[in-house]
Amino acid sequence: MTNPDKKRKTLTLGKRKADTSIHLRGESRGFDTNEKPQDQEPPLVGTIDFLLPCRDYVVDFKVADTKRLSITLEYLLRLLKLLGRLTEEELAEFFNYSRKELEFVLSEAKERDYVAWRNGEVELNNVGRALFSSGQNIPFSLELQSFSKRVGFDLLSLGFEHRGHLSYFERSLPELEVMHTSFVEGGSKDIPAVFRKNYFDIMISDSRLERERKGLYSIDKISSGDRFSALVTVNIRLDERGVGQPDYSLAGPRADQDAASRNEIFESVSSFLGRQCRTKRETDQVSLDLFKALIEGALTTPRSQAVGKLQSPKSMAQELLDAVNSAEGNSAFIGSPFLPEIGTQLIAAIRDGQSKRQCTSNVAWLLPNAPAWGMTANLPSLIEGVFEEFSFLTDDGTIEASQEEQALKSERAASSPALEWFYSGSLERHTEAAFAPYKKVGHELSISNNLVEVLVCSDAAVLIAIHLPPTRGSAMLTPVGVISSSEKVVNLARQYLIQLQAQTAGTP
Numbered sequence: 001m002t003n004p005d006k007k008r009k010t011l012t013l014g015k016r017k018a019d020t021s022i023h024l025r026g027e028s029r030g031f032d033t034n035e036k037p038q039d040q041e042p043p044l045v046g047t048i049d050f051l052l053p054c055r056d057y058v059v060d061f062k063v064a065d066t067k068r069l070s071i072t073l074e075y076l077l078r079l080l081k082l083l084g085r086l087t088e089e090e091l092a093e094f095f096n097y098s099r100k101e102l103e104f105v106l107s108e109a110k111e112r113d114y115v116a117w118r119n120g121e122v123e124l125n126n127v128g129r130a131l132f133s134s135g136q137n138i139p140f141s142l143e144l145q146s147f148s149k150r151v152g153f154d155l156l157s158l159g160f161e162h163r164g165h166l167s168y169f170e171r172s173l174p175e176l177e178v179m180h181t182s183f184v185e186g187g188s189k190d191i192p193a194v195f196r197k198n199y200f201d202i203m204i205s206d207s208r209l210e211r212e213r214k215g216l217y218s219i220d221k222i223s224s225g226d227r228f229s230a231l232v233t234v235n236i237r238l239d240e241r242g243v244g245q246p247d248y249s250l251a252g253p254r255a256d257q258d259a260a261s262r263n264e265i266f267e268s269v270s271s272f273l274g275r276q277c278r279t280k281r282e283t284d285q286v287s288l289d290l291f292k293a294l295i296e297g298a299l300t301t302p303r304s305q306a307v308g309k310l311q312s313p314k315s316m317a318q319e320l321l322d323a324v325n326s327a328e329g330n331s332a333f334i335g336s337p338f339l340p341e342i343g344t345q346l347i348a349a350i351r352d353g354q355s356k357r358q359c360t361s362n363v364a365w366l367l368p369n370a371p372a373w374g375m376t377a378n379l380p381s382l383i384e385g386v387f388e389e390f391s392f393l394t395d396d397g398t399i400e401a402s403q404e405e406q407a408l409k410s411e412r413a414a415s416s417p418a419l420e421w422f423y424s425g426s427l428e429r430h431t432e433a434a435f436a437p438y439k440k441v442g443h444e445l446s447i448s449n450n451l452v453e454v455l456v457c458s459d460a461a462v463l464i465a466i467h468l469p470p471t472r473g474s475a476m477l478t479p480v481g482v483i484s485s486s487e488k489v490v491n492l493a494r495q496y497l498i499q500l501q502a503q504t505a506g507t508p
Contacts, residue, residue: 045313045478046236046336048375050269051175054154054161056225057191063214065143072105077114077124077139081132085123144217147209151202153194154230156264160198161230162205169380170231172433176268192219231377234269236336236476238314276371277476280469285310287451291466291481294454294496297488298330299323313468313478320480329353329485336479337455337463338378343385345483346455346463350389353460353485359390364420364497366454367431370467370477373453380434383419386457387438422500424448443504453479454493461485462493 069077079094080086086094092102106122109115114128131139152161155178195202199216203209292307301323307316317334324332329352333342353359363386367373419438423431424445435442455463465481484490 042237042239043335044235044237044339045334046339046376046476047378048234048236048273048372049170049173049377050232050234050272050375051170051173051229052154052156052161052232052265053175053178054152054163054228054230056150056152056163056228057195058148058150058223058225059191059195059219060146060148060221061195061219062144062146062217063209064217065145065214069139070108073108073112073114074139076105076109077128077131078137080115080122080124080128081137081139085121088120088122091122145214146220149202149206150225151195151198152228152230153191153198154265156268158190158194158197158264160201160205163228164230166229166231167377167380168436169430169433170377171229172429173231173375174272174430175229176232176265177271179264179267179271191222195219232265232269233376234273236478238478273372273476278371278469280310281449283449284451284469287449287466290452290496291464294452294464294493295320295324295482295484295489297486297492298325298328298482298484300325310468312470313480316466316468316480320482324482330489331483332481333465333483334478334480336376337453337465337481338374338376338382340378342483343378343382346382346457346461347385347389349461349483349485350386350457351460353457353487353490354389356485357459357487359458359460361456361458361494362418362420363387363390363458364454364456364494365422366450366452366497366500367421367423368453368465368467369424369448369450370453370479372476373467374428374431374434379430383434383438386455387419389460390458420497420501422497422504424450443501445500445504451477453481454497456490456493456497459487459490459494462490464489464493 075095076091079091088102088106091097091106092099095102095105097105106115106117109122109128110117112127114124114131116123116125128139133140152163153159154161156176196216196219203214203216288307288310295307307319307323313334317332320332324330329349331345331349333345335342337343337346419435419440420443421435421440422443422445424447427442451467451469453463453465453467457463461484463481463483465479467477467479469477482489
């Protein structure tokens with residue numbers, strides 16, 4: 001069953017759940033993972049959102065509504081069904097009707113074209129006999145109604161898709177490629193079969209149809225409409241080798257969708273991720289050394305002993321869990337910082353840091369050279385959640401805001417510390433869109449192959465992660481890291497970013 005307000009397909013589990021989300025203004029970005037026991041399903045380490053190409057079609061169709069006949073007419077038809085041809089006298093005697101009463105009943109039956117009435121004899125005609133289902137002696141009639149409805153279908157799995165509002169960030173995400181264009185090229189000639197296949201979802205999305213559960217009778221006309229996009233979410237899980245791989249099972253309202261109809265989506269996702277994935281290189285050890293230096297203040301043992309050489313994400317995460325000093329406001333994690341449970345840990349660390357000291361510095365972010373980094377609607381939610389903890393307001397571009405509200409936003413945004421970020425190469429469109437509402441400063445770095453991510457949240461807390469490539473094979477990089485409200489760790493990270501900024505400024 002498809003919810004009319006749903007705007008995304010979710011490859012694997014995507015049912016929203018407010019109580020697992022970061023405490024943010026507006027729509028919750030948390031997901032109810034509904035996870036199976038640990039020994040049955042690998043842990044979730046990330047999510048990636050894509051735009052799913054769709055098209056609108058205007059469909060003119062008829063629906064059938066079954067209506068019971070009047071009692072008098074029903075019994076007349078049932079008698080003729082059982083006994084065949086009868087005379088007017090036999091019918092009048094059976095029903096104890098006067099001549100006038102019999103004429104009234106027979107006239108109604110003839111007007112509806114259910115009987116043949118001539119020469120004083122009455123019998124069912126073809127239309128009358130068609131009122132009885134096979135083996136049934138109770139007639140029914142069909143009342144047809146015409147409808148015209150604009151419906152959308154995605155161009156990959158051909159599933160019914162409701163057109164919903166997409167944010168500026170969501171519209172900046174990459175669109176999945178249509179690998180096979182036969183449906184797109186075929187246009188409206190393929191729509192009748194797709195419409196019939198998805199009619200149940202279409203019916204319950206329309207109160208006019210759903211209220212009386214009207215059945216589809218015919219499709220009369222198809223008109224092609226505009227293209228639009230929906231969202232599809234891909235979950236990344238660790239496989240048995242500790243390698244991040246996309247999980248292509250469907251759940252929630254599309255759990256019963258047959259596998260054959262999902263192949264197009266899977267193929268397009270695989271093609272995109274296949275171009276993004278990478279394996280370990282010798283230069284990645286440099287990133288590991290930097291990561292160990294930045295988290296030194298969060299460890300109970302020397303970093304050289306606490307974290308070994310570049311290894312699998314699962315092994316690295318276990319070493320961090322064993323070595324991190326949680327008593328000093330530190331915690332280790334494995335998985336994307338944009339997963340709600342990890343984002344919630346960061347917000348808790350910010351609150352802890354704010355309770356211990358005054359926090360007036362800006363928010364600074366070193367972005368890693370990790371494939372598909374930030375390709376999730378949870379990215380802008382995390383930024384917003386971090387800024388709200390410091391009571392910063394941003395210009396979110398809402399045209400509905402009053403002039404007073406807009407003026408307040410502008411005043412507060414002008415006095416808020418900037419969001420400062422450091423990156424190598426060019427920023428992806430979705431990353432620029434996520435940073436767009438904030439007073440911001442960007443620094444393009446000359447370094448390459450950087451796998452370290454550092455998010456310094458004013459003077460309150462810091463998130464430091466290394467995006468680990470698999471030891472063998474090709475897969476998505478898996479983040480492993482530390483969240484800390486320790487002043488020592490925050491200062492280490494802040495000083496490193498200041499050094500990067502100085503190096504960038506001094507580059508000819």
